[in-house]
Amino acid sequence: MVINLQNLLDGMLQDRSWHQPDQLGRRIDMLEQCETWLVHHGDAGEPALKERIEALMLELETINQHLYQSVREDIRQGRGAASLLQWATTMPHDGEEESYDPLDALVSGVLDxxxxxxxxxxxxxxxxxxxxxxxxxxxxxxxxxxxxxxxxxxxxxxxxxxxxxxxxxxxxxxxxxxxxxxxxxxxxxxxxxxxxxxxxxxxxxxxxxxxxxxxxxxxxxxxxxxxxxxxxxxxxxxxxxxxxxxxxxxxxxxxxxxxxxxxxxxxxxxxxxxxxxxx
Ligand SMILES: C[S@@+](CC[C@H](N)C(=O)[O-])C[C@H]1O[C@@H](n2cnc3c(N)ncnc32)[C@H](O)[C@@H]1O
Structure with a gap:
């Protein structure tokens, strides 16, 4: 898990495309991987790695919060359908029918x-x-x-x-x-x-x-x-x-x-x- 996460962090430094607003699905996926790592290795892991992960999570969450705020503003202005449906049709889903996925994270961020x-x-x-x-x-x-x-x-x-x-x-x-x-x-x-x-x-x-x-x-x-x-x-x-x-x-x-x-x-x-x- 440590090696995988280090690979993820290094890869993210090289390819910054996950900053693009439309990369929400990727950011949610990365956040999940980071959270899982913290749950399993947070206390025992290397402090420097933990710090990098927490900084990355903050960056990911900040970008997502901006996006959620802009969708909330669209909803308040009566433009919510177009704004939200564009995400609903493009977010990835590869889990079980009953499971929650990145679209739920978006909805949760927007409804707040x-x-x-x-x-x-x-x-x-x-x-x-x-x-x-x-x-x-x-x-x-x-x-x-x-x-x-x-x-x-x-x-x-x-x-x-x-x-x-x-x-x-x-x-x-x-x-x-x-x-x-x-x-x-x-x-x-x-x-x-x-x-x-x-x-x-x-x-x-x-x-x-x-x-x-x-x-x-x-x-x-x-x-x-x-x-x-x-x-x-x-x-x-x-x-x-x-x-x-x-x-x-x-x-x-x-x-x-x-x-x-x-x-x-x-x-x-x-x-x-x-x-x-x-x-
Ligand atoms: C499985 S949840 C569904 C929540 C929501 N409809 C959704 O799909 O996100 C069932 C909900 O029904 C509510 N509920 C159960 N019996 C009810 C009743 N007789 N009258 C009103 N609400 C009831 C429960 O409190 C619970 O919040």
Whole structure:
């Protein structure tokens, strides 16, 4: 590992192209390698090498922060979709479908979500918070044909990634419903800081929510069992008065795929976003 890292550092001194803003993927990869080295060898390693690595990490992070700030400014000025989508389509991904990758690092840098306060334990059948990997959110946005007539509702919105990115990239009204108040406070703060007037968040149990405005519903397996059944019954009632669409990710996809009032052209792979439409 020491030899590899020394090679990396020497190579970076010779080829400075990683300074270019568009080399974000490379910088994130280098940061990861440096972090891994520090975790495994930081205390035992050679002090001079550790110092070089820390200086390099600071340089890499400073360049990335400038880029995140410029995307944040684009979002505040209403130019966020073009700015963010150019990255979403070009960032590398070579991991597993469920894993996080450099695009998540970009989204995290851009959203800059505050650390939420303490949260109470979840009730039975509620699934703990885990954000949808960013590439699945961009896949959903690209394939769901969302327009200005839509209201997109994330059922169990966590810290708000899906709602925030959909509000940035589409003209739809976007709503996140989340049981944990602290998560909602963080998401609201982010929407305000980014001047996103089409993103709102409500602290509520989805079972008590008013869903009559929604045209597109997003579920990253927020709950299971009878709770999921109750919410699917609510959605089925909504679908009797208008056409609705659902996007699912995770194990709930299999359950939702058996609903006779829904149709899909997707493969219902729980590892990828599946789009359903009401019949
Ligand atoms: C797997 S996370 C999904 C987060 C977010 N939708 C995303 O994709 O990034 C599930 C979230 O649903 C929330 N949740 C679970 N049951 C809920 C309920 N009945 N009403 C509202 N939120 C709920 C949890 O607190 C958690 O934040």
């Amino acid at each position: 979500l505050a650390e939420p306060g303490d949260v109470p334990a979840l009730e039975a059948e509620m699934v703990f918070y885990q954000p949808t990997p960013a590439r699945h959110i961009f896949d959903f946005i690209a394939r769901a044909s969302i327009d200005e007539h839509d209201t997109v509702i994330d059922l169990g919105s966590g810290l708000g990634h899906v709602t925030l990115l959909t509000a940035i990239c589409t003209p739809a009204r976007c709503l996140g419903i989340e049981w944990q108040r602290a998560y909602v406070a963080t998401a609201k703060q982010c929407a305000q800081a980014l001047n996103l007037r089409n993103a709102t968040f409500i602290a509520q149990d989805v079972r008590q929510a008013q869903l009559s405005e929604g045209t597109v519903f997003y579920l990253y397996t927020p709950f299971t069992g009878t709770m999921l059944r109750t919410v699917l019954n609510m959605l089925e009632r909504e679908a009797k008065s208008r056409a609705i669409r659902l996007c699912t990710l995770g194990p709930c996809t299999e359950v939702i795929g058996r609903e006779p009032w829904l149709a899909t052209d997707d493969a219902c792979d729980p590892r990828c976003a599946t789009l359903f439409r009401s019949r």
